[in-house]
Structures are given as structure tokens and as C-alpha cells.
Amino acid sequence: MTAVTCIELCKTYRQGDQEIKALDHASIDIGEGGFVCLSAPSGGGKTTLLNAIGGLDIPDSGEVWIAGKRIDNLGKGELANLRLHKIGYVFQAYNLVPVLSARENVEFVMQVQGVPAGQRAEKSMAILKEVGLQGLEDRRPAEMSGGQQQRVAVARAIVSRPALVLADEPTANLDSKTSDALMELFVQLNKTHGTTFVIATHDQRVMGYAKRLIKMLDGRIVDDIDQQAA
Amino acid sequence: MYMLRIMSTLAWRNLWRNHRRTIIMISAITIGVWAMIFMTALMRGMVNEMVRDGIRALPGHVQIHGRGFLDDPGINNLLPMKDEDVTASFDAAGFDAWAGRIRVPAVVTSERDSRGITLYGIDPVRERDITFVAGDIVEGRFLEDADDSGVVIGRKLADNLETELGKRIVIMSQDPDNEIADRGFRIVGIFEARLEAYETSMLFAGKSAIQKMLNVPDRINEVVVLGDDYRNVDPVVRKVTDLVGPGVEVLPWYEVDSYLGTMMTVMDGFVLVWMIVVFLALSFGLVNTLVMAVFERVREIGLMMALGMRPTSILLQIVIESLLLLLLGLLIGNVLAGATVYWLRDGIDISVVAAGMEMFGASSLLYPQLTAHDVVLANVVVLILGSIASLSPAWRASRYDPIEAITKV
Numbered sequence: 001m002t003a004v005t006c007i008e009l010c011k012t013y014r015q016g017d018q019e020i021k022a023l024d025h026a027s028i029d030i031g032e033g034g035f036v037c038l039s040a041p042s043g044g045g046k047t048t049l050l051n052a053i054g055g056l057d058i059p060d061s062g063e064v065w066i067a068g069k070r071i072d073n074l075g076k077g078e079l080a081n082l083r084l085h086k087i088g089y090v091f092q093a094y095n096l097v098p099v100l101s102a103r104e105n106v107e108f109v110m111q112v113q114g115v116p117a118g119q120r121a122e123k124s125m126a127i128l129k130e131v132g133l134q135g136l137e138d139r140r141p142a143e144m145s146g147g148q149q150q151r152v153a154v155a156r157a158i159v160s161r162p163a164l165v166l167a168d169e170p171t172a173n174l175d176s177k178t179s180d181a182l183m184e185l186f187v188q189l190n191k192t193h194g195t196t197f198v199i200a201t202h203d204q205r206v207m208g209y210a211k212r213l214i215k216m217l218d219g220r221i222v223d224d225i226d227q228q229a230a
Numbered sequence: 231m232y233m234l235r236i237m238s239t240l241a242w243r244n245l246w247r248n249h250r251r252t253i254i255m256i257s258a259i260t261i262g263v264w265a266m267i268f269m270t271a272l273m274r275g276m277v278n279e280m281v282r283d284g285i286r287a288l289p290g291h292v293q294i295h296g297r298g299f300l301d302d303p304g305i306n307n308l309l310p311m312k313d314e315d316v317t318a319s320f321d322a323a324g325f326d327a328w329a330g331r332i333r334v335p336a337v338v339t340s341e342r343d344s345r346g347i348t349l350y351g352i353d354p355v356r357e358r359d360i361t362f363v364a365g366d367i368v369e370g371r372f373l374e375d376a377d378d379s380g381v382v383i384g385r386k387l388a389d390n391l392e393t394e395l396g397k398r399i400v401i402m403s404q405d406p407d408n409e410i411a412d413r414g415f416r417i418v419g420i421f422e423a424r425l426e427a428y429e430t431s432m433l434f435a436g437k438s439a440i441q442k443m444l445n446v447p448d449r450i451n452e453v454v455v456l457g458d459d460y461r462n463v464d465p466v467v468r469k470v471t472d473l474v475g476p477g478v479e480v481l482p483w484y485e486v487d488s489y490l491g492t493m494m495t496v497m498d499g500f501v502l503v504w505m506i507v508v509f510l511a512l513s514f515g516l517v518n519t520l521v522m523a524v525f526e527r528v529r530e531i532g533l534m535m536a537l538g539m540r541p542t543s544i545l546l547q548i549v550i551e552s553l554l555l556l557l558l559g560l561l562i563g564n565v566l567a568g569a570t571v572y573w574l575r576d577g578i579d580i581s582v583v584a585a586g587m588e589m590f591g592a593s594s595l596l597y598p599q600l601t602a603h604d605v606v607l608a609n610v611v612v613l614i615l616g617s618i619a620s621l622s623p624a625w626r627a628s629r630y631d632p633i634e635a636i637t638k639v
Contacts, residue, residue, distance in 0.1 A: 051633055054536075056536055056632050056633050057633055076540075076541060077540055077541075080535065080538050080539065080540045080541075081538065081540075082538075083536065083537065083538040084537065084538025084539075085538070089536055089537060091533070091536075091636065095529070095533045095636065097240070097530055097533070097534070098247075098530070099240065099243035099244055099247060100239075100240070100243070104239075108236065108534075108537065109537055109538065111233070111235070111236040112233060112236065112537070112538060112539055112543070113538075114233070156537075
């Protein structure tokens with residue numbers, strides 16, 4: 001079964017008098033357990049595609065299907081529900097809630113989902129240990145390094161075991177060592193939990209970890225490489 | 231429930247991110263709530279004092295007259311029943327206090343001057359619990375019984391007549407046959423009232439003496455009854471009406487003295503208007519604080535929406551934040567107002583403006599009066615209007631596009 005299907009997605013932005021085609025008839029299929037990198041130069045459309053897959057951005061035309069359900073025609077509430085239960089997000093800037101501790105940030109999604117406190121605590125402590133943040137559970141984002149914060153964001157994205165994790169330039173603000181550690185964590189989670197990862201990046205080293213590399217240019221899919229076969 | 235908990239946690243912690251702004255806002259709410267409650271207590275105290283004084287200045291809680299007496303308060307509008315029958319039935323009814331009177335317009339003449347006054351023929355024993363005069367005697371004595379041949383007059387009237395304690399005056403009025411009825415009395419007591427008008431216009435004599443003078447033995451034209459609480463006189467009105475039957479007019483104090491009655495009604499409306507005006511001034515600060523708080527957290531709000539929080543939850547979070555601010559301000563404001571009222575429980579001396587206050591029938595000592603109704607009203611006004619005021623920034627926050635918000639620098 002496919003985790004993500006995009007059919008002929010088009011999205012145009014206006015910038016002053018200029019029309020920018022962020023997506024130009026982009027179509028992809030990503031199977032469950034996939035580990036895919038979307039690669040493109042800046043403005044190539046990878047983030048727009050990622051946002052369309054995550055229901056954060058509605059394409060002008062085309063269809064988006066997640067786990068067999070069409071989502072591009074859903075309302076705001078239904079999309080919020082989809083993101084809450086089916087999708088984990090990792091953003092470029094760590095995007096943690098500054099007034100919550102690492103554990104509370106990780107628990108946030110579960111709390112919104114209505115998971116009981118005991119289960120939340122257990123799961124959040126386990127996932128923080130898994131991402132190597134044991135002992136830092138009570139620190140607030142301002143008291144952690146960039147790498148640590150991004151790992152908290154990853155923990156938050158995967159703690160409720162979403163079928164799909166979308167990551168937008170997750171290593172953009174990290175040094176190479178921390179980037180490698182994070183990617184290895186993604187790979188490990190992909191292997192052990194079967195989570196589907198779709199990562200938008202223009203970092204060559206990140207691309208090296210992907211099983212499949214989809215290259216974009218000016219909103220179009222220009223190449224789709226199975227890196228395992230290669 | 232879980233959502234409410236996380237929203238409350240976020241709202242509380244977000245409040246203290248900019249603690250200086252929060253403290254300033256809480257201080258503003260506190261001062262506003264304090265002003266609402268304390269000023270209302272002062273106004274209530276002033277009006278209550280005026281009403282109590284007014285009631286003690288003879289209207290009582292309920293009055294009984296012959297029909298049309300208020301339009302023509304003279305000797306021709308006597309009560310249809312005899313004085314002794316009134317005494318028997320009212321004593322048997324078990325009222326807290328009551329008194330029968332004869333009240334007529336009259337002219338009082340001294341050796342030097344004369345003045346128009348209202349003459350009260352009273353039973354001094356019964357009147358002690360009802361009117362102010364017995365307690366306000368500053369020279370001489372109060373009347374001893376209904377047959378007392380002396381009179382009690384106000385200080386100002388004595389000055390106007392250029393007379394004094396122990397001197398004789400002549401009172402002149404009209405009997406039921408429209409004949410002049412007059413008699414000489416000796417001044418046995420002088421009273422000083424809080425209001426100068428009382429001193430110049432009232433003259434008290436024994437009821438029997440006046441009945442004899444006016445040639446209306448065993449007849450009266452006014453009965454006054456006192457209940458437990460002037461705010462709740464309807465039961466007394468009903469009881470009196472049942473007692474006296476349909477031939478007479480039974481009126482509560484607020485109809486007898488419509489100025490006082492209107493003042494009470496206006497006061498209730500004024501309290502609400504006052505509270506809303508204070509709140510409106512406050513609401514600008516509140517809305518501004520929330521707008522700033524939302525503006526500073528656009529990215530976070532976008533993030534929470536991107537993670538799956540519904541717009542309604544975002545809206546609720548901002549409203550909760552506003553409610554927490556309001557609750558803190560209310561708590562401190564209520565305590566402060568209560569403490570201020572307690573501190574000033576012995577009254578505030580406003581004798582500097584006493585003359586001006588007397589024009590409104592108020593005394594120079596103000597006793598703030600805190601009522602549960604006013605405190606609840608102030609709290610409800612702040613909470614409800616505060617929540618409504620916070621809806622605008624909360625609504626704006628809930629309408630953010632997550633992607634635009636999350637990429638906002």
C-alpha cells in the first residue's frame with residue numbers, strides 16, 4: 001500500500017506581478033516504510049510539495065492521497081486531525097514551544113490526542129532516551145543546543161508512532177556531526193518502526209541516507225532515483 | 231480535559247514570559263476592580279444613608295392615609311377609623327414599630343417672626359423607634375407623651391423665629407370646618423437634624439394636644455409602620471393592606487418619597503453603567519496586551535496548528551490566558567476593595583463638602599457599604615466583558631495560516 005500519492009499537483013504563488021510555479025504537475029508515489037529525499041535548489045518546490053503532503057498547503061489542482069485517503073479536499077479541522085494522528089513533522093528551525101520542557105514538548109501532541117498522563121510520561125521518557133536525551137527531559141528549549149532541540153523535535157514527531165514523518169531541511173541548522181547523528185536516528189526509526197520518511201533537503205549528505213531520491217526543479221519532478229538499486 | 235489542561239498550562243506559562251507586562255496588566259485590572267467595588271460601596275453607602283435618613287425623617291417603611299392625602303395633606307383627609315381602633319388593630323398585628331400621627335400644614339409665630347411649617351402631632355413613645363427627633367435633641371427634652379403640652383422645634387427654625395428653649399410660640403392651622411385653630415405652646419426641646427430642611431420645616435407636638443387644638447378628638451391622618459428592611463417592604467405593605475381594608479391608601483416609602491425611591495432605582499442603573507465604563511477603560515489595555523502576546527507568538531501558534539491543534543483550541547487558549555489575567559486581577563482587586571471598605575468601616579469624614587452633600591440629603595460622614603450583589607456584579611461584568619474583549623485577538627490567532635505563521639520571522 002502506498003503511504004503517499006500525489007497526482008499532477010500544481011501550485012502557483014504570486015510575488016508582486018510575477019507568478020511563481022511552486023508545483024508544476026508534480027506526481028509521486030511513496031510506499032509504506034519508504035525513506036525518500038526530495039531534493040531541489042532553493043525555490044525548487046520541495047517544501048511546497050512537503051506541505052501539500054502534510055495538508056498544510058492546498059494545491060491549486062491535483063490530488064493528494066495519504067494512506068489511501070484523499071486529503072486535498074478536506075476542511076481545516078479534518079486536516080488538523082490528520083496531522084495530529086497520522087503525520088509527524090520536523091521543521092527546519094527546531095520549532096519547539098519555548099515555555100514547555102523537552103518532555104512536555106514531546107508530550108504535547110499526545111496530550112492534544114488525549115493520551116492519558118501515565119502513558120504519555122512513559123512514551124515520552126522512552127523516546128527521549130531513544131534520541132539520546134536522557135537526563136535532559138526537564139530542560140526548556142532555551143537551555144539546549146540546536147542539535148538537542150532538533151532531537152526533541154524528532155522525538156515529538158515520532159512519539160505517537162505516525163505512519164508518515166515529514167521533515168523539512170531537518171539538518172539545515174546543525175553541524176555535520178549532529179546532522180549525521182540525526183540521520184542515523186531517522187534510518188534506525190525507519191528500520192525498526194517501519195515509519196515512512198519524506199525529507200526535503202538540499203544537503204548531499206542527507207540525500208546519501210535516502211533509499212530513494214526525488215529531484216525537483218521549478219516545481220517539476222525531474223528525476224526519481226532508487227538509491228538502493230544504485 | 232487533556233486539551234484544557236495543556237491549554238491552561240500554556241496560557242499560564244505564556245503569561246509569565248513577559249512578566250513585566252503581565253504585572254502591569256494585572257495591576258490595571260486590580261485598580262479597575264478595586265475602583266468598581268470601592269466606589270460602588272461608597273455610592274451605595276451614600277444612597278443608603280440618604281434613604282435611611284429619609285425614612286427616619288418620618289416616612290417610615292409604609293404609610294397609611296386617607297385616599298388623596300398626598301395631594302392634599304390637610305385635616306380634611308383623616309383616616310376613616312378612630313385612633314383607638316387603629317391602636318388596637320396595629321398592636322395586635324405585631325409590627326416591629328408603628329405610630330399614628332396627625333400631620334397638617336401650619337404657621338408658627340414667635341414674638342418676633344412667623345414661619346410656615348408642617349406640624350406633627352405624635353405619640354412620642356411610639357415615635358422613638360421611628361423618627362430621628364428623639365435622638366437629635368440638643369437642648370431641653372423630647373416630648374414625654376401624647377398629652378405633652380410642649381413642642382420640639384429645629385435649631386434653624388428657632389433661629390429664624392428668634393426664639394429659644396422655654397419660650398412660647400403660637401401655632402395656627404385649620405380645623406375640619408375650615409375655621410382657624412390656634413394654640414400657644416412652650417418650646418421644651420430643640421433638635422438639630424443632619425439636614426437643615428428638617429430643622430426649618432418640622433415642628434413636633436403631642437398628638438392629643440394637636441387633636442384637641444384641631445377639634446378632631448380620637449382621629450389621625452397618618453399611620454407609619456416600620457418593617458425589617460427598607461429594601462423589602464412589600465410583605466409589610468401586604469400585611470397592612472389586609473389589616474386596614476380597601477378604604478385607605480397604603481404606600482411604601484419609595485412612593486411616599488418618590489425622590490428617594492427614584493434615587494434607589496437610578497443608583498442600581500448607575501452602578502452598572504459605572505462598572506461598564508471602568509471596564510471599557512480597562513479593556514483597551516487588556517486587548518492590547520493580548521494582541522501583543524499573540525503577535526509575539528505567531529510562530530508558536532502556527533507550529534501548534536501544524537502539529538494538529540484545531541483553530542478552536544488556539545482561540546480557547548488565548549481566551550484562557552485572558553481569563554487567567556482577569557481572575558488574578560479580580561482576586562487581588564476584590565481583596566483590596568474589601569480591605570479598604572473594612573478599613574473605612576467607621577466612615578469617611580467629608581465635612582469639607584458637607585454643605586454640598588446636604589443638598590442631596592446625604593450626611594457628612596460616608597459609610598462605604600459592600601453588598602454581595604455589587605461584588606458579584608463587578609466580577610461578572612469583568613469576566614464576561616473581558617472574555618468578549620479577548621475574542622478579537624483570540625479569533626485573529628485562530629485564523630492564522632500555519633505555514634505563513636511558522637515561517638514568520
